[in-house]
Amino acid sequence: MSHFIRSALALLIFAAALPANAAIKVLATTTDWGALATELGGDQVNVYVATSALQDVHRVEAKPSLVARARSADLVVASGAELEIGWLPVLIQESGNRHIQPGSPGYFEATSVIQLLEKPEHFDRSLGDIHPQGNPHVQLDPHNIARIAKALSERLAELDSAHAQYYQQRAKDFDTRWQAAIQRWEAKGASLKGTQVVVMHRDQTYLCQWLGLQQVAAIEPKPGMPPTAGYLGQLVQQLTKAPPRVILVNAYNDPKAATWLSDRVHAPVVVLPFSVGGTPEAKDLFGLFDDTLNKLLAVLK
Amino acid sequence: MTSCKARAALLALAGMILPTLSQAAADDVATLRAELDALKKEYTTRVDALEQRIATLESAPVGALAQSAPAEAPPAMAMPSQSGSAPGTAFNPAMSLILAGSYTDTSQDPDTWRIGGFIPSGGEVGPGARSFNLGESEITLAANVDPYFSAQMTAALTGDDEVEVEEAFFRTLALPEGFTAKGGRFFSGFGYLNEVHAHAWDFVDQPLAYQAFFGGQFKQDGLQVKWLAPTDLFIELGAETGNGDEFPGTQRNRNGLNGATLFAHVGGDIDDATSWRAGAAYLDQHAEDRAWDTIDEFGLPLTNSFTGKSQTWVVDGVLKWTPVGDPQRRQLKVQGEYMRRRESGDLTFDTAGSNLSDGYRSTQSGWYLQGVYQFLPRWRAGLRYDALDSGTPHIALVESGELPLSAFPTLLPADPDRISIMLDWNPSEFTRLRAQYDWDNARDEDDRDRVFRLQYIYGIGAHGAHKF
DSSP: OHHHHHHHHHHHHHHHHSOOOSSEEEEESSHHHHHHHHHHHGGGEEEEESSOTTSOGGGOOBOHHHHHHHHHOSEEEEOOTTTTTTTHHHHHHHHTOGGGSTTSTTEEEGGGGSOOSOOOSSOOGGGOSOOTTOOOOGGGSHHHHHHHHHHHHHHHHHHTGGGHHHHHHHHHHHHHHHHHHHHHHHHHHGGGTTOEEEESSGGGHHHHHHHTOEEEEESSSSTTOOOOHHHHHHHHHHHHHSOOSEEEEETTSOOHHHHHHHHHHTOOEEEEOOSTTSSTTOOSHHHHHHHHHHHHHHHHO | OOHHHHHHHHHHHHHHHHHHHHHHHHHHHHHHHHHHHHHHHHHHHHHHHHHHHHHHHHHSOHHHHHHHSOTTSOHHHHSOOSSOOOTTOTTOOEEEEEEEEEEEEESSOGGGOOOTTSOOOOSSOSSOSSEEEEOOEEEEEEEEOSSSEEEEEEEEEOTTSOEEEEEEEEEESOOSTTEEEEEEEEEOOOSSSTTSOGGGOSSSSOOHHHHHHHSSOOEEEEEEEEEEOSSSSEEEEEEEEEOOOSTTSOOOSOSSOEEEEEEEEEEEEEETTEEEEEEEEEEEEEEEEEEEEEEOTTSOEEEEEEEEEEEEEEEEEEEEEOTTSOTTTSEEEEEEEEEEEEEEEEEEEOTTTTOEEEEEEEEEEEEEEEEEEEEETTEEEEEEEEEEEOOOOEEHHHHTTSSOGGGOGGGSOOOOEEEEEEEEEEEETTEEEEEEEEEEETTOSSSOEEEEEEEEEEEEESOOOOBO
16 A cells, blocks of 8 residues: 555656646647637647547547546637537546636636527427527637637736737737638638528538528437438428538538438538538638638539 | 513614604605616616617627627626526526436346345345336536535435435535545545446446445545646546445444545546546445344344454456547447455354354455447447355354354355346437346356346436546
8 A cells, every 4th residue: 555655646746846838738629729729829829629520529528538638728718508518517627627617717618709599598408409508519600710719819818928919919910811711701602692501410500600501401300319210201301392402511420311311302412621620621720611611612513 | 692681682772773764764755766766867878778789789790799799798698698597596506307217027036136145235236126116316406616616416316215315515626736625425436337326327237246345336425535647648546534334334433534445547548539547446444333134044034243344446447439439429338347355353143142253354356347339329238247256254153163154144155147238229318218138146046037127217407427
């Protein structure tokens, strides 16, 4: 036993002797927030992303490796609105890190500065796994990104006031490039307005709203519920009468149901990156929107 | 204060207040009216201003909202929610309710179920009664108390109309350097399954090792301190102590700390799809007159008891493989635990009768290994193997020839085992319907008990969050 205690003590001393790293350690729950933190923080931040673009962020597990990252994080950047409710509270609780507790400056929720769409009027799980605060998948409207960038930059400056000016400068620079890109994207995507689409889960809502795409059906019968054979049959009936132009699938989705449907209703499937890293082209936030528009325009021309 | 004095004091107080009131009353009515009018006016202007702002906001393009909404006051929070909340309800804790129940079919009489060679724990063990059974209904309330503490309680309402406090603890939120402390009643942090609530188990019941060594789950009424190392490798060390009143210990009429638990967990990722966690723990408990009802060589009921030290080692490991990144689409989870206990002290035979007492020493072990595979979005299948080794206890009363070994029929060496298969269907995150079949040889007799169970688990209320 004494050996055990001695090793524990040795570890403690080792930990205390670790050099303090100057950069802010950011734990981002998605690749998008990771990319945004990198845009805004430059070399003053050290970003670790908890998930990959090929994962459903709602269904991630509180892995030991993530708890360890939460332990040493200075800032958690999450989507919020209960998107990460199944695992982030556990990470924060198990981390023993007081700096990232909700309510402290080290905890940032992107959705806190966004007016969420699809806020349910009735909270009833017979409607599926709905999010009481509204639809949390906000990243596919670039105007939302601009808003979140502003707030996140302010948060970085608050946490690391010594470099406040640096963050302000980067935020300004990012905003200039971003607003220019939005104009370019909106001009490019103007022709997509009114296009009828089928979505997988309701996580493309913000994209549809931004580009004026019209969601005519969702492959998931209710949020978070995989489609049943019966429901897919109904969809085929409904969509044969009024075929959609395209079926939108996210990179992280299982495309099986969408492909099956595509064959029957004769609408092409488009796999969109959904998040930074979802496709090889979506290397950063700019690439995410460039590629999303390119993929859409390629089939709808 | 006597009632006479109290009355006098009240009268004096009333005497001071009443004249002032009547004097002021007339003037006050006038002033109040004026103030009310002023208030009304002020509110009308405010409401007008607000209405105007809403109108501007609604007509403005979406992009313009960002500039007018300050980052510190998010619109989603600043605006009253549509559903609204009654005064005093905004701080309600997160609430959830788990309902569970089962249908059980056993080939042998469940009343005869026991774990061969092991001293009974007195816990809720075994396959339970036949036919339909209402399981435990778990109610959990949890919230932050203030910036420094959070609190949580889980109460279980059993099918026998009893209420059981499963857990009720506070936890620190603001300790520095990766420390967390927890106090109250809580599931001890050792092993893998000990902290897991029944509704999150991958089989209907606990492995035999947990049933034999801890009578199910080991609860601590005490304190826990955990420390997480600031390393990329997950390293967690924990220590607990309590009142010692949980099998294999007993409550002792003694001040101070009773029993200690030390545990360590290490974990990490092998690659993007594979994660693991392993741990080791040591429990040091003391039992005083830990009694159990049993039978003697003639099958007559009597009570024996044990007083002495009980030391348990637990080693645990879990590995999860999630090839597509979504554990609800496809995942393989393999877990196993090994337990070893040494008890030494005195064994008393027939406490109510002959009351013979002499030395006792045993070393017992047990383990399980299980795999659960999520092969389709709604379906999981599992296989578990359980094994126990009771060892041969040294009973001084037997070794001295005072009593025959057959006087302790339940302590005869045995190696119980069990094979279980499981299939569950999860139409949503909140429903689980399960079938399980066991070839159960816990009794270590010739015939295996064939146990078939159907189980339902429903969760309502707050969305659950589970540990790895």
